[in-house]
Amino acid sequence: MINVAVMGHGTVGSGVVEVLLKNHDSIAKKAGEEINIKYVLDLREFPDSPLHDRFVKDFSIIEKDPAVKVVVECMGGLHPAYDFVKACLLAGKSVATSNKELVAEKGAELLRIAKDKNVNFLFEASVGGGIPIIRPLNQCLAANEVYEIAGILNGTTNFILSKMIHEQMSFDDALALAQKLGYAERDPSADIEGADACRKICILASLAFGKHVYPNQVHTEGITKITLEDVEYASNYGGVVKLLGRVKKLDDGRLSVMVSPAIVERSGQLAGVEDVFNAILVRGDAIGDVVFYGRGAGKLPTASAVVADVIDCAKHVNRRKLLFWEDKAEGYIADYLEVPTRFYVRLSAQKPMETLAAIREEFGEVQRLSRPGAPDDELAFVTGEGPEGELRSKLDVLKKQGAQVLGMIRLCDY
The missing domain is CATH 3.30.70.3190 (Alpha-Beta Plaits)
Structure with missing residues (x-):
């Protein structure tokens, strides 16, 4: 039996608990052992939860329990998530996380600790929610020399742009609708200013090219300046406006990394991605273009990816999966103006x-x-x-x- 602790019982964390309980038997077969949720860390009370007696408020209980082999981090943000995840890895526990900010800012350090401690730090759900991309990029496309990745990495901005393109809705009205439907937060700045997509392209770039790319190295623009006039001109040109995160390996070995609105021709593979859907295009020398498409967020799609990582951790107790990148190198990221x-x-x-x-x-x-x-x-x-x-x-x-x-x-x- 593999004992698991879940940190955070919000949207994703509660989804992880739900999937682990609902699919308990099939997950046990896939993992080779029963997965038991021993603790759920949250400051709130959940008396109606079937696991109400397993909720704890003190992180040290999880940290100091040697029976806990896998920890799921669904708290979001950097603090206290970073401190808790680092402590778990140092204590010899594998960690699965959906936290894109954590991986984008601290991935190199946490992967190094995991390597030193012979445990795993997995984060399939940090990019694309339920869309498989980390594992395929690291394993299935390993024979390729990947030289470019571009993606519609944020469903909120794609929804807004879709409404502007197809219904001639203003940016402000499309944003208000996204908030009404629950696609955008009350404070939508991380989405509409490009920070969310920036974190995700940093993770993909770091994994694909082997050196950590930090968000502060990436030129990032959002969609707040896009107008209906721009959308109309793009249409008459034969294209559509999308917010893209993209990384390309230049001839001199440096990386060009950027998040910005872009016009893509209607015949392009990303042009038809609408509404809240995400798509990630990977270009490799052997495979050509491959596109990964689906819902990039949501409780159960994201939880599905997290639980897949939990299963991987359970199958690799005291064994590491080969997921790693080095810390950043000076001069590695090209100036976007060049x-x-x-x-x-x-x-x-x-x-x-x-x-x-x-x-x-x-x-x-x-x-x-x-x-x-x-x-x-x-x-x-x-x-x-x-x-x-x-x-x-x-x-x-x-x-x-x-x-x-x-x-x-x-x-x-x-």
Whole structure:
């Protein structure tokens, strides 16, 4: 019998308990041993829970009990989750977590401790909720030289953009609807400003390329500046706007890592991902493009991924799974301004024809875009490819001539 402790009885934690109890017999067969929930750590009381007598408020009870071999962390945030997880690993207990912030900020350190203690630190649910991606990336695609990953990693922002694209709903109205339906938090900043997607692409980049990528190394933009005008121009160009987290290995060995809105062509593999669904595209030299698709959050989908890690931990007591990356290296992440890109640009100008001539002088031939009902002083175009810093410098020249940049979105081929 493998004794397990669950830390946190919120949405995901209660889902883990539910799945472990409901599928007890089949899980035992898959794990090779019975999985017993010995403790549930939470400061609240749950008198109606079938495990009400196993709730504890003191973490040290779990830490000091040698019978507990696997700990599930579903508390969220960095503190006290980081301190508790670190203590469990140091005590020789394997840990399964759904906590993307913890893995993105402390993954290298916790994986090193797990290696030193011959235990496991697993986090399948930290990216994509119930979508399998960590295990396939680490095992099934191990024969590939992965050189690029791009994903719609946040369901809230994808829902908002879907409403803007298909129902011409304003950003504010789409956000309000997402909150009403429970897809967005009361404070949605982590979603709409890109922080959630940033943490997830950090985890994928660290795993795929072997060195830790920290959130503060990643240029991150959210969707708060996207307007219906931008969505309409993107549509007339033949694309849709998505919030993408992406990492690419450059020719010099450095990584380009970014979270930002992007226009992807309708024929692309990520363009048709709608509503709250997530999709992660992995490009490898042998396999080509592979896309992992599904619901990226939710109580039971996320709990499903956590319990899969619990089963793995139970099958690998006193044995490590080969999941590891080194800490960061200096100069490993390229400055985003050095990386070649293409831009959609929307601007206003008091003298449009003069500004159009200036655009062509700075950028050469550009693809001009149109939309019905556009004001006379509005210009929109797509640039050729060049280092982002150079493209921005050319826009600065236009600004000095009186043009006002209203919108900029990168173009991507996913």
